[in-house]
Amino acid sequence: MQKSALKQIVGIAPLPEKVMDRIELVRNADANHILGQMASANTSDVSDRLHDIFRNALLRAGHDHIMLQFEINRLEHALSGTGIEPVVLKGGAYVARGKKAAGGRRVSDLDILVAEDELEEVETRLKEAGWSPDEATDNEYDQAYYREHMHELPPLRHAKRGTIIDVHHRLLPKTARSNVDVALMQQSAMRIAENPVRTFDDVDMFVHSAVHVFADGAIDTPARSLVELYLLYIELSSDDALRLKTRAKAVGAIKAVSTALWAIDEFFDEDNALALSNEALAEKPNFILRWAIATKTLERPSAPLAKLLLYIRSHYLRMPLRLLVPHLARKAVAWRPTTKKPIELPFP
Amino acid sequence: MSAPSNVASYDRRDLRAALRNGSFTLHLGPFSHLVSGASEPLLDFLSDTYRDYSVELTPSDVTDVLLRLEAPNILRRFIRRQITPNPGFKVPAVPLPLSMSPLAFEMGLNLSVALKCCRFINVHAGVVADKDGAIVMSAASGGGKSTLTAALLQHGYRLFSDEFALLGLDQPLLHPYPRPISLKQETIPVVRDMVGDNWISKVVTGTPKGDIAYYRARASDLAQDKTSAKAKLVLFPKFEKGVRPIARQLNPAEAIMRLVPASTNYSLLGEPAFHAITGLLKNIRAYEITYGSTIDSLRLVEQITDQKLV
Numbered sequence: 019m020q021k022s023a024l025k026q027i028v029g030i031a032p033l034p035e036k037v038m039d040r041i042e043l044v045r046n047a048d049a050n051h052i053l054g055q056m057a058s059a060n061t062s063d064v065s066d067r068l069h070d071i072f073r074n075a076l077l078r079a080g081h082d083h084i085m086l087q088f089e090i091n092r093l094e095h096a097l098s099g100t101g102i103e104p105v106v107l108k109g110g111a112y113v114a115r116g117k118k119a120a121g122g123r124r125v126s127d128l129d130i131l132v133a134e135d136e137l138e139e140v141e142t143r144l145k146e147a148g149w150s151p152d153e154a155t156d157n158e159y160d161q162a163y164y165r166e167h168m169h170e171l172p173p174l175r176h177a178k179r180g181t182i183i184d185v186h187h188r189l190l191p192k193t194a195r196s197n198v199d200v201a202l203m204q205q206s207a208m209r210i211a212e213n214p215v216r217t218f219d220d221v222d223m224f225v226h227s228a229v230h231v232f233a234d235g236a237i238d239t240p241a242r243s244l245v246e247l248y249l250l251y252i253e254l255s256s257d258d259a260l261r262l263k264t265r266a267k268a269v270g271a272i273k274a275v276s277t278a279l280w281a282i283d284e285f286f287d288e289d290n291a292l293a294l295s296n297e298a299l300a301e302k303p304n305f306i307l308r309w310a311i312a313t314k315t316l317e318r319p320s321a322p323l324a325k326l327l328l329y330i331r332s333h334y335l336r337m338p339l340r341l342l343v344p345h346l347a348r349k350a351v352a353w354r355p356t357t358k359k360p361i362e363l364p365f366p
Numbered sequence: 367m368s369a370p371s372n373v374a375s376y377d378r379r380d381l382r383a384a385l386r387n388g389s390f391t392l393h394l395g396p397f398s399h400l401v402s403g404a405s406e407p408l409l410d411f412l413s414d415t416y417r418d419y420s421v422e423l424t425p426s427d428v429t430d431v432l433l434r435l436e437a438p439n440i441l442r443r444f445i446r447r448q449i450t451p452n453p454g455f456k457v458p459a460v461p462l463p464l465s466m467s468p469l470a471f472e473m474g475l476n477l478s479v480a481l482k483c484c485r486f487i488n489v490h491a492g493v494v495a496d497k498d499g500a501i502v503m504s505a506a507s508g509g510g511k512s513t514l515t516a517a518l519l520q521h522g523y524r525l526f527s528d529e530f531a532l533l534g535l536d537q538p539l540l541h542p543y544p545r546p547i548s549l550k551q552e553t554i555p556v557v558r559d560m561v562g563d564n565w566i567s568k569v570v571t572g573t574p575k576g577d578i579a580y581y582r583a584r585a586s587d588l589a590q591d592k593t594s595a596k597a598k599l600v601l602f603p604k605f606e607k608g609v610r611p612i613a614r615q616l617n618p619a620e621a622i623m624r625l626v627p628a629s630t631n632y633s634l635l636g637e638p639a640f641h642a643i644t645g646l647l648k649n650i651r652a653y654e655i656t657y658g659s660t661i662d663s664l665r666l667v668e669q670i671t672d673q674k675l676v
Contacts, residue, residue, distance in 0.1 A: 037424075037425050037426060037427060037428070038389070038425070040427075040428050041400060041425065041428050041429065041432070044428050044432075045432055045454065048454060049454065065427050065428070067398065067427040067428050067429070067430070068427070068428050070396075070430060070485060071428060071430060073485045074430075074482060074483060074484050074485050077484045077485060077634070077635065078484060078634065081634045081635070081636060084636065
């Protein structure tokens with residue numbers, strides 16, 4: 019994906035004039051799962067045909083959003099009377115709060131955060147309400163691994179609806195090199211209307227998104243992640259933007275947040291973000307990390323090397339070597355080619 | 367940029383170059399399709415079965431469908447050449463020998479329309495229409511839908527589609543998408559006898575679905591590919607050898623419950639899809655018809671529509 023393409027997708031650069039370039043942009047946005055975001059951001063200067071294509075993407079996202087709202091409703095129902103007030107994370111939160119980042123966004127799973135001592139009750143309640151361990155991770159090793167080392171329960175899938183819920187008690191694995199102060203973030207989460215379900219406030223939403231992208235995992239969907247961060251960032255009030263630095267410091271996410279701010283400037287030319295990033299940072303994200311992020315996102319010829327570095331980094335961040343080596347060995351032994359389930363079509 | 371013109375009006379060399387560059391653009395009904403991947407079997411197929419279809423060699427706008435016909439791996443580009451349709455999302459397509467390119471092309475377009483174009487409710491059904499409205503025919507594979515569709519075309523009906531009933535989300539109108547009619551196995555000789563050899567493509571033999579041939583859409587049907595219609599009748603045809611012809615009227619609820627699982631995107635679209643399908647069935651009748659021969663099926667349609675066909 020070209021840098022100009024990212025800007026066109028979020029609507030801050032005009033769409034390409036040449037038809038073949040436009041087609042390539044749409045193809046690219048679709049392949050990176052941000053066609054819906056592109057559709058929400060680009061509402062003027064759209065031909066009838068492009069409007070049709072955008073409509074397809076928005077209809078799909080619309081379905082996801084309705085599904086998600088219903089899942090939130092079912093979650094409230096399952097937890098009613100317990101006094102537990104889960105925090106809905108990521109896509110679910112954006113949809114529930116009507117954030118710009120939700121516009122056209124596809125959402126598949128519901129991610130929630132609860133206190134660690136509430137986990138047991140939440141799991142019991144969800145199981146009573148029809149969720150059960152997802153087949154993919156319903157084995158002794160995975161179940162034990164999640165519970166012992168991860169930041170979430172093994173995924174639960176609803177038997178009838180097939181939807182997945184991830185119950186988190188932290189934002190990063192227990193074994194991560196540095197962890198964020200999740201209790202502090204939970205304290206300032208706010209209820210959605212009168213419901214017991216909560217979300218982070220705007221600042222913490224940005225902080226969590228940054229942590230998710232830059233402190234966990236190998237940045238596997240760079241275009242989608244950057245668009246999300248950008249859309250969250252531009253919706254911050256100027257007070258919120260100023261509060262970012264102190265908040266990120268307080269919860270221990272300063273590195274991830276400044277990397278996110280750097281990236282927002284780098285890919286979307288948001289000068290304010292860079293100023294904030296420079297100010298926030300004792301140390302800039304190092305050259306190699308910046309190179310790897312840019313190279314992977316822009317799919318430059320050296321992307322494979324960048325991917326490898328980010329992959330190694332993700333494991334370095336996630337777990338100490340004494341866990342990593344047996345874990346990878348175990349995964350390598352247990353590895354089986356994934357069977358492709360054919361899509362069921364009602365025609366021959 | 368050139369104005370769309372029919373396939374027959376282009377030089378084969380230009381068609382080949384456009385397919386190679388990925389700039390070959392097929393316009394049909396509400397959709398436009400950008401196709402890449404040149405092969406001689408595909409060019410043969412296009413210049414025969416698609417001769418009257420409207421095509422541009424450079425697209426004038428973005429397109430609904432982006433289909434790449436490509437080799438499954440680099441080896442298969444050169445040795446015992448194979449081809450798979452790539453519509454831009456993961457599909458469970460088996461690689462086919464290059465000679466089956468027409469099938470890969472048709473499959474690729476079907477998958478794209480079925481799974482991607484959700485601004486219409488997509489029901490797997492044949493649709494034909496006359497001046498009074500459209501007949502929607504929904505059947506399981508082997509139910510004789512294609513044969514009945516072909517037969518009705520010989521009796522004053524125009525082709526909407528043999529595969530997709532495209533139902534508008536805002537208004538319960540059916541939109542034509544007259545792709546060639548795909549004929550399988552024993553239906554090939556039946557339809558060949560009915561319409562004449564001239565209208566049937568070369569048979570692709572030994573495909574995963576057996577023998578397949580295509581019945582070309584008529585230029586007159588293609589000329590009306592933007593004219594939508596209201597439904598006048600819904601049929602659930604069932605071909606059974608040697609059976610006595612019978613028509614059983616279904617109540618609207620039963621008809622709806624049968625159309626819903628035949629849709630590729632009903633559950634995705636939800637409420638508007640429900641309203642559109644109930645709207646489609648408003649004030650019209652639905653029948654399950656069982657028959658053992660084409661002539662019987664036409665007689666049943668005659669009885670139901672009170673219209674002289676044969």
